[in-house]
Amino acid sequence: MQTMSSSIFRENSEKTERWVVTSMGRLAPFLLSSLCISLVFSSFFMYPQNPFKNITDQNIFPAESQHDDGDCDLFKGHWIPDKRGSLYTNSSCLTIPDSKNCLKQGRPDRDFLFWRWKPDGCKLPRFNPKLFLSMFRGKKMTFVGDSVARNHMESLLCLLSMEETPRDVYKDAEDRNWIWYFPNHDFTLSTSWTKFLVTGHERKDVNQTGTGTYDLDIGKIDDGWARDLSNTDIAIVSTAHWFFRPIVIHRGDQTLGCIYCDLPNMTQISPKEALELVYSAVFKHIDECDNCKGGLVTVFRTFSPAHFENGTWNTGGACRRTSPFSENQIDLKSNEMEIRTAQIEPIKHHKTSKKFAVLDVTRAMLMRPDGHPNAYWGNKWMKGYNDCVHWCLPGPIDAWNDLLMAILRRLR
Numbered sequence: 001m002q003t004m005s006s007s008i009f010r011e012n013s014e015k016t017e018r019w020v021v022t023s024m025g026r027l028a029p030f031l032l033s034s035l036c037i038s039l040v041f042s043s044f045f046m047y048p049q050n051p052f053k054n055i056t057d058q059n060i061f062p063a064e065s066q067h068d069d070g071d072c073d074l075f076k077g078h079w080i081p082d083k084r085g086s087l088y089t090n091s092s093c094l095t096i097p098d099s100k101n102c103l104k105q106g107r108p109d110r111d112f113l114f115w116r117w118k119p120d121g122c123k124l125p126r127f128n129p130k131l132f133l134s135m136f137r138g139k140k141m142t143f144v145g146d147s148v149a150r151n152h153m154e155s156l157l158c159l160l161s162m163e164e165t166p167r168d169v170y171k172d173a174e175d176r177n178w179i180w181y182f183p184n185h186d187f188t189l190s191t192s193w194t195k196f197l198v199t200g201h202e203r204k205d206v207n208q209t210g211t212g213t214y215d216l217d218i219g220k221i222d223d224g225w226a227r228d229l230s231n232t233d234i235a236i237v238s239t240a241h242w243f244f245r246p247i248v249i250h251r252g253d254q255t256l257g258c259i260y261c262d263l264p265n266m267t268q269i270s271p272k273e274a275l276e277l278v279y280s281a282v283f284k285h286i287d288e289c290d291n292c293k294g295g296l297v298t299v300f301r302t303f304s305p306a307h308f309e310n311g312t313w314n315t316g317g318a319c320r321r322t323s324p325f326s327e328n329q330i331d332l333k334s335n336e337m338e339i340r341t342a343q344i345e346p347i348k349h350h351k352t353s354k355k356f357a358v359l360d361v362t363r364a365m366l367m368r369p370d371g372h373p374n375a376y377w378g379n380k381w382m383k384g385y386n387d388c389v390h391w392c393l394p395g396p397i398d399a400w401n402d403l404l405m406a407i408l409r410r411l412r
Contacts, residue, residue: 072122074403075360079324079367079396082116086159086394087127093158093393095166095180098378100154102392105376109322112370112392117399127401129163133185135408136234140188144225145238148304150191151390152236153178155397156404157189192225195242197282199223213246213261216274218281230291234408236359237282238301240339241389243271272342280346287352297411299404301359302343305336306389307369319388321369324396330366337362357407361400371396 090096090103098104117124143153157166157180166189170179176193199220203211229235247259249269257267259274279300286298311317331337340362347356365371373387391397 072119074119074122074124074406075363077117077119077364078327079115079364080118082114085113086398087129087162088158088394090394093161095154095157095161095168096393097154099387100151100373100390100393101378102373102376102395105373105378107374107376107392111322112368112396113394115324115368115396117364117396117402124402124406127159127398127405129160132405133160133163133182133187135412136185136187138186139233140190140231141234141236142225142228142232143191143236143238144194144197145236145301146193146195146241148241148390149236149238149301150176150178150193151393151397152238152301152400153189153191155391155393155395156401158393159398159401160187160189192228194222194225194239196278197222197225197237197239198278200242200247213248215248215250216278217250217252218256218277219250219252221282221285226285229286229289229296230293232296233293234297234299235286236299236301236404238304239278240271240275240303240343243274243278247274249274249277272338275339275342276346279343280350283346283350283352283356286356287350287354292354295355297355297357297408299357299359299407300343300347301400302340302362303336304361304389304391305334305366307372308386308388309369313385313388316384317388318386319369319372319374323370325367325369327367330363332363334366336366355411357411359400359404359407361403364399365396368396 090101096104103110143149160166160182164182164184166180166182168178169181170190171177174193177191179188179190181188196214196216198216198218199222200214200216203213203215205211243259245259246261248261248263248266249256249258255266256277257269259269259271261268286292286296289296307319307321308317309319309321340360344358344360347358369388371391373390373392375386376392377387377390379385
């Protein structure tokens with residue numbers, strides 16, 4: 001498989017460009033194109049009461065058994081028309097990055113703004129920024145993950161800014177790690193950028209150029225986010241998009257196998273299996289964190305699908321749809337749903353004294369091929385290439401915070 005020689009999408013650093021250049025040519029041919037393409041754009045790219053005694057289907061999905069309307073799975077449902085749209089607009093929220101401000105970048109249609117997630121058999125309250133800030137006064141919430149995790153934080157930031165204007169108190173040189181502060185509520189909202197959640201390093205060639213092959217050690221958590229966990233009250237954790245490339249998986253000195261590697265005497269590991277290993281390691285780390293706050297709440301968000309059609313990222317693939325799919329138009333046995341299961345299984349089968357929950361967005365977002373920036377992401381250097389991985393702001397990603405608030409209310 002040959003290495004691509006041209007730069008692909010660039011958001012924050014030349015390092016990211018090198019990854020895209022070297023990795024795209026090595027993707028396995030059997031992977032669904034929509035899942036493969038999400039990797040390209042991934043380079044643009046988480047209250048101490050009544051702790052769970054045992055992880056089960058009902059208490060990792062607490063809203064199913066504790067919703068006001070009775071037993072209900074908030075994550076199974078459909079999208080219904082909603083004339084009200086989001087609480088904010090692309091002009092009323094001043095923190096929307098240009099790459100997510102689809103209307104500012106010229107998107108002509110508006111229908112994608114006026115749909116609401118409706119769980120089957122119950123009501124999902126609209127996000128209430130005043131109540132949210134009151135609930136978490138004096139707390140710190142951190143989104144741990146890649147640029148899709150940051151996309152989620154950007155949505156929440158816009159929603160909360162309708163109640164109080166936040167202060168931008170920190171942003172790193174690569175524009176990856178942010179801290180926002182709401183002084184009237186002493187509430188801190190931040191991102192902690194990480195590719196794999198565990199430690200990972202790209203192999204270099206003799207010229208110290210990235211090869212596109214990574215080494216991961218599931219025995220070591222990425223210190224970039226783990227060192228700040230002790231100061232966190234709510235962690236929203238996610239990863240997946242970086243796992244569809246050549247990766248050698250280690251546990252300390254032991255090599256377990258490799259994803260998409262043509263190496264002699266090497267056990268082949270699927271991305272699904274690798275994610276199960278990583279999520280098990282992260283779950284164990286958080287569960288055994290002695291210096292973490294006693295009331296730490298960890299929410300694992302499931303995979304957010306891409307929606308390329310009629311090609312891949314570099315062959316004209318796009319996401320031009322202007323309305324959602326219905327339930328019978330999505331494949332519940334797709335690779336995306338398998339990845340979602342891999343993220344959930346390690347949590348279901350462990351006993352814990354800590355608070356864990358799952359924000360299961362995969363099924364709902366499979367129905368929203370209309371919610372991506374597509375060509376309206378404002379990149380002057382890569383015209384003709386489309387973003388079908390991230391989500392417009394405002395847009396369907398705002399529903400994640402309706403769900404997040406419902407989950408957190410039931411964990412208190």
